[in-house]
Amino acid sequence: MKSHLKKIIYSILILVILLFTLFFITLLMQKNFFFYDYALYGALLVVLALTLSLGLIPGLLICAIVIFGYGSVVFFQMITGTSQIWTLNYLWFIAYPLTTFFAGQLSENVRMANEQCTKCDKMTDRIVTIDEITGFGNGREFLRDLDGEMARAKRHKIPLTIGVLEIQYFEELITIYGRDNTKKIYKVIAEALNRATRVEDLRFRIDEDMLGLILPHTTIENAQVVKMRLKENLSKLEIEDESSLGRYNIELKVGLLAYRDDILNPMEFKALAVKELEYDV
Known part of the structure; x- marks a missing residue:
């Protein structure tokens, strides 16, 4: 149980560090946020939430769909010559899989911790035979x-x-x-x-x-x-x-x-x- 809790804490810390790192890098590389920055951050949070809810594999599939869509937009901008800051484009391609992976790890550790808690509750029910209110047997x-x-x-x-x-x-x-x-x-x-x-x-x-x-x-x-x-x-x-x-x-x-x-x-x-x-x- 303790090992799962440690893994959960580490996964949360890594996710927070990733999100803040992405945010500060974006601030350093450009003075103002554009519409697509808000859209990509919003989509990243949606992918994060879905991964935590559904698990790693569905999260990676959703991530792949988002990256494909974003990649198509970047490719179109390259062809038309309207592509903006290149480093940020590549940054999003890295941020999405990393965030999804660690969110999936967090989801898996939470699931395993819940299963262990359920097993512990069942074991406790088997062991406890005394009613706490009356002091009688159950x-x-x-x-x-x-x-x-x-x-x-x-x-x-x-x-x-x-x-x-x-x-x-x-x-x-x-x-x-x-x-x-x-x-x-x-x-x-x-x-x-x-x-x-x-x-x-x-x-x-x-x-x-x-x-x-x-x-x-x-x-x-x-x-x-x-x-x-x-x-x-x-x-x-x-x-x-x-x-x-x-x-x-x-x-x-x-x-x-x-x-x-x-x-x-x-x-x-x-x-x-x-x-x-x-x-x-």
């Missing part, structure tokens, strides 16, 4: 731990129940209270969930508006007790903020499901638990 961790608990429950014939908790009207909460206060709500819900569950119970944030629970050694009847305890705690939920809305009435749906041998994998187990949300009225 959705990936939920499925992984659930897979292990299912295997353990099946092997040792012990009860296992999972819970899916959905915050109702979550988008409306964000609209009314803003994301910062909604994060506060999530933190308080997380604290209430910690109080309602045991140390050995596993807690997760599996979606933006959804929490997950894995309750080992727990029957569906015992899980119902946890559900009632949690809803009771949330009914007293109060959060202080800078607005006049200091009390939040959070509606939480809870779907509970006990493990059965016919449930084949964690994804199916989770999906069946999510269906149970429909019956929590």
